[in-house]
Amino acid sequence: MKKFFALLIAALVLVTAPVHAEISTVKTADNAADIAGESAEKFYATLPKAKGDYKSRVRPILLEGAMNTETEIFVRALKNPVVYKDLNYLFVAGTYKNYPVVVVRTEQGMANAAASTALAIKKFNPIAVINQGTAGGQDPALKIGDIVIGTKSIPFLAIKTAHSPKGAGADLTNQEIRGTYAYDVASGKFQPYKEYFSDTTLFNIAFKVANTHKNFNAVSGIIASSDAWLNTIDYIYFLHEKYGTTCEEMETAAAAQICQNADIPFIGIRVLSDNVTNNDKYIPESATIVQDFVLLVVENYIHDILKK
Numbered sequence: 001m002k003k004f005f006a007l008l009i010a011a012l013v014l015v016t017a018p019v020h021a022e023i024s025t026v027k028t029a030d031n032a033a034d035i036a037g038e039s040a041e042k043f044y045a046t047l048p049k050a051k052g053d054y055k056s057r058v059r060p061i062l063l064e065g066a067m068n069t070e071t072e073i074f075v076r077a078l079k080n081p082v083v084y085k086d087l088n089y090l091f092v093a094g095t096y097k098n099y100p101v102v103v104v105r106t107e108q109g110m111a112n113a114a115a116s117t118a119l120a121i122k123k124f125n126p127i128a129v130i131n132q133g134t135a136g137g138q139d140p141a142l143k144i145g146d147i148v149i150g151t152k153s154i155p156f157l158a159i160k161t162a163h164s165p166k167g168a169g170a171d172l173t174n175q176e177i178r179g180t181y182a183y184d185v186a187s188g189k190f191q192p193y194k195e196y197f198s199d200t201t202l203f204n205i206a207f208k209v210a211n212t213h214k215n216f217n218a219v220s221g222i223i224a225s226s227d228a229w230l231n232t233i234d235y236i237y238f239l240h241e242k243y244g245t246t247c248e249e250m251e252t253a254a255a256a257q258i259c260q261n262a263d264i265p266f267i268g269i270r271v272l273s274d275n276v277t278n279n280d281k282y283i284p285e286s287a288t289i290v291q292d293f294v295l296l297v298v299e300n301y302i303h304d305i306l307k308k
Helices: 002-036 038-045 072-077 110-124 200-212 233-243 252-262 284-306
Strands: 061-065 079-086 089-096 099-105 128-137 147-155 159-161 175-177 180-184 189-193 218-225 245-249 266-274
Touching (some): 038 072, 061 110, 061 284, 072 089, 072 099, 072 284, 089 110, 089 284, 099 110, 110 128, 110 252, 128 252, 147 200, 147 245, 147 252, 200 218, 200 284, 218 252, 233 245, 245 266, 266 284
Parallel strands (some): 061 099, 061 128, 128 266
Antiparallel strands (some): 079 089, 089 099, 159 175, 180 189
């Protein structure tokens, strides 16, 4: 009997150990991001609070990041920053290169990204939206610090699976993307979008920056969005092979969906903070790389397009 219980306990340990390891990995990553963003939290608390509604003679550029680590460089770059809050989302308005810019901390996840983007459009009427931040790699050729300039983003869990009978098991690879609903100007109604394409002008300017500043390793790619954090290698390879996805994160397609509704130019730009396909571990500090890159995109967009 003692031998039976010893074997049973050993089996339970073997079964549960990988689950605990995955939970621990996610918690460790969240903790690392929180620690990396502590300086931003303290800095934001010192900024003056807005009195009244936002007013600007020209429409601002909206920069989005989900966390403190993904917004701090932006906010510190603003002149005369002022804090707005709505539904507990943080917006910081100021100027960059003598042009109005608003930074929004969207918070993590698709619902938060959509809600904060919609609020920002209503409050600030931006002329363009750039959603950026960190992402996990789905292309094994990429490494931490590499930048993905999104040709488009896809809501990769907005799927329809093939029918299978009870007891047949679950094969998530037998699927097609169904899409998320956004407004279509041509038809005048909401319809499902399987992909949200980046604005051509913003995309071209981003690549101009990449070609001019060789210290950044930037590639074009497809950004996969959902509320999932994938560590399942085979499923990641499936997505990469079926849809051509380059990286995954939790906000871009949701923000793009709202910009589609409002007919506002949009682009997603992401930096790899980890890549489980080649065992690269999560490094939240990589967020500074993409913010530096995006500020150059903003500068060129202002110079080439908005002040032309």
